[in-house]
Amino acid sequence: xxxxxxxxxxxxxxxxxxxxxxxxxxxxxxxxxxxxxxxxxxxxxxxxxxxxxxxxxxxxxxxxxxxxxxxxxxxxxxxxxxxxxxxxxxxxxxxxxxxxxxxxxxxxxxxxxxxxxxxxxxxxxxxxxxxxxxxxxxxxxxxxxxxxxxxxxxxxxxxxxxxxxxxxxxxxxxxxxxxxxxxxxxxxxxxxxxxxxxxxxxxxxxxxxxxxxxxxxxxxxxxx
Amino acid sequence: xxxxxxxxxxxxxxxxxxxxxxxxxxxxxxxxxxxxxxxxxxxxxxxxxxxxxxxxxxxxxxxxxxxxxxxxxxxxxxxxxxxxxxxxxxxxxxxxxxxxxxxxxxxxxxxxxxxxxxxxxxxxxxxxxxxxxxxxxxxxxxxxxxxxxxxxxxxxxxxxxxxxxxxxxxxxxxxxxxxxxxxxxxxxxxxxxxxxxxxxxxxxxxxxxxxxxxxxxxx
Amino acid sequence: xxxxxxxxxxxxxxxxxxxxxxxxxxxxxxxxxxxxxxxxxxxxxxxxxxxxxxxxxxxxxxxxxxxxxxxxxxxxxxxxxxxxxxxxxxxxxxxxxxxxxxxxxxxxxxxxxxxxxxxxxxxxxxxxxxxxxxxxxxxxxxxxxxxxxxxxxxxxxxxxxxxxxxxxxxxxxxxxxxxxxxxxxxxxxxxxxxxxxxxxxxxxxxxxxxxxxxxxxxxxxxxxxxxxxxxxxxxxxxxxxxxxxxxxx
Numbered sequence: 286x287x288x289x290x291x292x293x294x295x296x297x298x299x300x301x302x303x304x305x306x307x308x309x310x311x312x313x314x315x316x317x318x319x320x321x322x323x324x325x326x327x328x329x330x331x332x333x334x335x336x337x338x339x340x341x342x343x344x345x346x347x348x349x350x351x352x353x354x355x356x357x358x359x360x361x362x363x364x365x366x367x368x369x370x371x372x373x374x375x376x377x378x379x380x381x382x383x384x385x386x387x388x389x390x391x392x393x394x395x396x397x398x399x400x401x402x403x404x405x406x407x408x409x410x411x412x413x414x415x416x417x418x419x420x421x422x423x424x425x426x427x428x429x430x431x432x433x434x435x436x437x438x439x440x441x442x443x444x445x446x447x448x449x450x451x452x453x454x455x456x457x458x459x460x461x462x463x464x465x466x467x468x469x470x471x472x473x474x475x476x477x478x479x480x481x482x483x484x485x486x487x488x489x490x491x492x493x494x495x496x497x498x499x500x501x502x503x504x505x506x507x508x509x
Numbered sequence: 510x511x512x513x514x515x516x517x518x519x520x521x522x523x524x525x526x527x528x529x530x531x532x533x534x535x536x537x538x539x540x541x542x543x544x545x546x547x548x549x550x551x552x553x554x555x556x557x558x559x560x561x562x563x564x565x566x567x568x569x570x571x572x573x574x575x576x577x578x579x580x581x582x583x584x585x586x587x588x589x590x591x592x593x594x595x596x597x598x599x600x601x602x603x604x605x606x607x608x609x610x611x612x613x614x615x616x617x618x619x620x621x622x623x624x625x626x627x628x629x630x631x632x633x634x635x636x637x638x639x640x641x642x643x644x645x646x647x648x649x650x651x652x653x654x655x656x657x658x659x660x661x662x663x664x665x666x667x668x669x670x671x672x673x674x675x676x677x678x679x680x681x682x683x684x685x686x687x688x689x690x691x692x693x694x695x696x697x698x699x700x701x702x703x704x705x706x707x708x709x710x711x712x713x714x715x716x717x718x719x720x721x722x723x724x725x726x727x728x
Numbered sequence: 729x730x731x732x733x734x735x736x737x738x739x740x741x742x743x744x745x746x747x748x749x750x751x752x753x754x755x756x757x758x759x760x761x762x763x764x765x766x767x768x769x770x771x772x773x774x775x776x777x778x779x780x781x782x783x784x785x786x787x788x789x790x791x792x793x794x795x796x797x798x799x800x801x802x803x804x805x806x807x808x809x810x811x812x813x814x815x816x817x818x819x820x821x822x823x824x825x826x827x828x829x830x831x832x833x834x835x836x837x838x839x840x841x842x843x844x845x846x847x848x849x850x851x852x853x854x855x856x857x858x859x860x861x862x863x864x865x866x867x868x869x870x871x872x873x874x875x876x877x878x879x880x881x882x883x884x885x886x887x888x889x890x891x892x893x894x895x896x897x898x899x900x901x902x903x904x905x906x907x908x909x910x911x912x913x914x915x916x917x918x919x920x921x922x923x924x925x926x927x928x929x930x931x932x933x934x935x936x937x938x939x940x941x942x943x944x945x946x947x948x949x950x951x952x953x954x955x956x957x958x959x960x961x962x963x964x965x966x967x968x969x970x971x972x973x974x975x976x977x
Contacts, residue, residue: 357668357679360679360682364686443571447573450576454672461575483584487572490573495567
């Protein structure tokens with residue numbers, strides 16, 4: 286059995302340090318998701334409005350955010366704001382801003398899609414039963430939209446968690462950075478540490494994302 | 510905005526963009542092949558292979574590309590698998606993209622009514638002929654929108670290549686920001702070049718999608 | 729009596745533990761037109777699907793010209809070429825136009841020459857009144873036109889018998905007639921056919937024999953006049969009553 290460098294993980298507080306790094310990434314995803322969902326619902330509703338100016342502005346926002354790689358957005362906020370606005374934005378703050386902007390766009394598009402996918406005859410048959418517009422929304426439209434939206438928003442959480450791995454690139458000390466530090470510190474005693482440590486990081490991300498994906502898939506099947 | 514600076518460093522961005530496109534296209538082509546094979550395995554429920562494909566898809570979809578690349582580039586050499594950064598970028602992208610392409614193909618295959626297969630069989634075709642002449646052509650055109658969306662997604666994902674020391678657009682931008690503090694210009698070029706790469710694919714995608722929707726198969 | 733074209737003996741078909749077809753036996757002679765009737769879910773469509781081996785069977789045998797049709801067997805494609813089948817709907821290939829739908833199997837399966845099949849296909853299309861639609865795509869055709877194309881597509885394989893699975897069930901009333909007329913003219917040509925349908929008047933006009941199936945069993949196997957005028961079983965009487973209405977006022 287070749288040396289896979291797994292021993293490094295059990296040295297000192299290395300495992301705890303890795304988990305601490307992971308928590309930084311997870312914390313940023315949780316904050317971003319928590320902000321994205323309400324903002325995204327608002328954006329989605331606004332996007333169904335008929336006003337041409339609102340339509341154009343939201344459209345451009347959505348298209349730009351979605352076509353740019355998230356890493357480019359991180360660079361723009363992290364490096365760009367410092368220069369042009371003179372703010373000193375920390376890596377963590379830049380990450381939360383970018384992931385919230387991105388999550389809001391994605392969520393907004395999901396909400397808009399769910400709203401316009403409710404067929405017109407649902408409104409009509411509800412009106413024909415003499416339900417008021419408020420009752421129509423409360424009893425007919427919202428339950429149908431929510432069922433469609435929940436699995437999709439859960440999927441958004443996995444995407445968010447995976448994307449937070451990028452914050453390494455703007456210098457935030459998260460799990461990959463900690464992994465690099467551990468590998469570097471043990472370069473002499475354990476030259477193969479890279480294998481064990483990166484494998485563990487891979488598994489950590491998988492253990493977070495996989496159950497969330499499974500939950501989304503389960504709900505999607507159940508509510509189809 | 511300093512236009513002289515932009516003019517001076519334009520060629521640097523050009524070659525970086527070319528590298529992104531080159532590795533991106535190769536990785537995407539490979540991911541299409543992987544995705545197609547996986548979808549066929551899943552569709553025909555081939556034993557053993559099917560389980561292997563499912564495990565691959567779960568790992569590929571539930572871990573970030575950046576970590577996959579780190580693993581391939583920094584961890585695998587420790588057990589004797591050494592590859593250069595360009596091949597690593599391609600392999601990583603294909604590993605990630607294969608599962609997304611598989612899902613696109615599979616949903617296309619599943620959208621075909623079983624009666625299409627049955628009426629082909631009842632005309633005396635072998636299963637392979639029915640697949641080749643009847644099911645696949647329809648499944649592929651149904652998959653096209655998901656397919657294009659995946660291509661855009663994968664092209665965007667190439668932005669992490671600088672992490673394995675490939676001199677791509679991100680690497681170039683970061684380098685120039687660090688060296689000359691020309692942040693605005695560097696970021697401007699970065700955005701422009703990504704738009705040049707991604708916008709045509711995105712427009713092509715919505716064009717194809719609109720055409721398919723109006724042409725509409727079926728009844 | 730000559731050897732029957734199709735011989736079904738003790739056919740049993742189950743889905744899980746549900747018996748769908750229970751010990752079905754009957755023969756079909758060359759040139760005979762058999763109409764299978766019964767309530768929805770009685771197993772009549774499943775019977776046709778079993779004859780074409782689209783479903784595995786759990787007991788009994790189906791023989792064409794004395795040769796057994798076995799689900800999943802190597803020569804199945806060969807056997808199926810001899811049996812034409814038309815389904816309820818959506819069975820034209822949407823990515824191919826009318827003529828390519830018809831030519832595909834004769835060219836790829838039977839390796840016949842395009843010019844020869846095309847000539848035959850155009851002649852058949854002319855007979856069903858659709859020769860001007862050869863280049864149209866299925867989505868541009870009405871339901872009745874699609875079904876006539878599907879019949880021509882089956883005929884071009886030169887089958888020795890034809891199976892029709894509720895081919896008019898999904899059609900608007902005014903389309904039904906044009907499809908049934910095509911089937912009537914096939915009957916006049918002496919084609920061997922098994923037809924599953926809910927069109928009772930048509931059944932009576934076209935059938936040499938009526939098979940009435942209830943709960944997976946053949947309850948009556950008789951000529952049409954006897955079946956419609958003097959059904960022997962209570963179940964058949966009940967079934968035929970569905971099609972009669974009494975004045976409400």
